[in-house]
Amino acid sequence: MxxxxxxxxxxxxxxxxxxxxxxxxxxxxxxxxxxxxxxxxxxxxxxxxxxxxxxxxxxxxxxxxxxxxxxxxxxxxxxxxxxxxxxxxxxxxxxxxxxxxxxxxxxxxxxxxPREVSFEDAAACALVGVTAHLGLFREAALEPGETVLVIGGSGGVGSLVVQMAAAHGARVIATAGSKEKADKVRSFGAEEVILYKDQSIPEQVQRFAPQGVNVLWETRREPDFASAVGMLAERGRMVLMAGRDAQPPFPVGPFYVKECSLHGFVMFKATPIEMRTAAEDLTRMLKSGKIRAxxxxxxxxxxxxxxxxxxxxxxxxxxxxxxxxxxxxxxxxxxx
Known part of the structure; x- marks a missing residue:
């Protein structure tokens, strides 16, 4: 072959x-x-x-x-x-x-x-979709009505996080690097999109979510914990799935006083049962059109x-x- x-x-x-x-x-x-x-x-x-x-x-x-x-x-x-x-x-x-x-x-x-889902779409959504599902539901325990901030909403994982969170009834704020990408992120279900090259993410989050966000999904290789903790609501959850070599300073005081939690994970360490649960839910969402590649x-x-x-x-x-x-x-x- x-x-x-x-x-x-x-x-x-x-x-x-x-x-x-x-x-x-x-x-x-x-x-x-x-x-x-x-x-x-x-x-x-x-x-x-x-x-x-x-x-x-x-x-x-x-x-x-x-x-x-x-x-x-x-x-x-x-x-x-x-x-x-x-x-x-x-x-x-x-x-x-x-x-x-x-x-x-x-x-x-x-x-x-299922026949309703193309091979291309399934392949495109596989790892990133399972990653989004594990992070939102196993790690962050997202609830309908909560507010989610997705850093990098047009990327492979980020676009699935936006769609899954919106399908689950969350309010989604996301960042994008251009107007074209912002339009795509809005089509995925984001209510607000921050053009991070021209706008301050913390300032825009303050405008859109004065009480802070319940879940912050970080996709950058170098997270900024100081601004992240400032944007989190009380008992907010921050999800990390990137930044393998990053060692940024961490604001311990504001973090624990707000009763926040930090969730780092890699999808390939999930158990077969965890993977199958996420995968079968992902397939149902693709079949129903709730998410798309x-x-x-x-x-x-x-x-x-x-x-x-x-x-x-x-x-x-x-x-x-x-x-x-x-x-x-x-x-x-x-x-x-």
Whole structure:
């Protein structure tokens, strides 16, 4: 079969495309013909060696995929040949990734995909959607009627946080870097959008939410805890899912006096049960139209290196070229 792969970590230029051995199916695995996959910032970190992990050789980058079941192991109970499915949490902790024509995935990481949801949309929403769900509901315990501030509302995770929070009945304030991105964030359900390049985030939050926000979702690599705590309401919750190397000062006094809480998490450490709960809820929301994919660019599988370059330019280079997720397509049928 064909795959995009690496034999050692490094820049996007080391990604090759060519023939590799077909995957060998274990009893507890599902063989998926991949129709679409996507690129996440963590994919570029693993490929670049920034996050050290055990990797198979060759290694296919990618956490997410959607496609059709081609075979099942003898112990698989939830799926049959021909089922439409999606998966995430691959390419991590020693697991093989998704940038290939076929992948063998443990059944516990595979979820049913209704025909109403395209392969592209499922792949684009996989990791980011599970991340948004875990952060909003497992960590922050968001309640209807609360106010949520999303820093980076047009990004991969941020756009799903905006949509999920709005669908749950929360009032959403989000930041964006341009008028075009602000319009998109409003279409996702944000009531107010702050143009952070021209406006002060704390000042605008004070105008929109004088009592503070109940949940603050931070996506930047360098959080500003002083301004964050100032924007939180009493018993406000701040969610962190970025900033691996950041060590900013922290305002302990204002934080504990307000009875605030700080929630740091990484989605790939969630248990299979937690992942499945989030994944099945995400699928229901996609099917019903309560949330939709935010796709910023598409590449064929043989241009995986270019897909990684674009993602890396947005993640590490703060480029404005990308607004949404990068999707990698294996065939024309991926849109159906």
């Amino acid at each position: 064909k795959a995009a792969f690496i034999n050692a970590t490094g820049s996007p230029d080391i990604i090759e495309f060519g023939d590799v051995p077909d995957p060998q199916l274990r009893p507890d695995q599902v063989l998926i013909r991949v129709e679409a996959s996507s690129v996440n910032p963590i994919d570029t970190y693993v490929r670049g060696g920034v996050i050290a992990m055990e990797l198979p050789t060759p290694y296919f980058p990618g956490c997410d995929a959607a496609g059709v079941v081609e075979a099942v192991g003898s112990a698989v109970k939830r799926f049959a040949v021909g089922d439409r499915v999606w998966t995430t949490n691959q390419g991590l902790l020693g697991r093989q990734g998704t940038f290939a024509e076929q992948i063998a995935v443990d059944e516990k990481w595979v979820y049913a995909l 935010n796709i910023g660019a598409r590449f064929p599988l043989d241009q995986a290196a270019a897909a990684h370059r674009l993602q890396e330019s947005a993640t590490l280079g703060d480029s404005d070229q990308l607004c949404g997720k990068v999707v990698v397509i294996n065939s024309e049928s991926s849109v159906s």
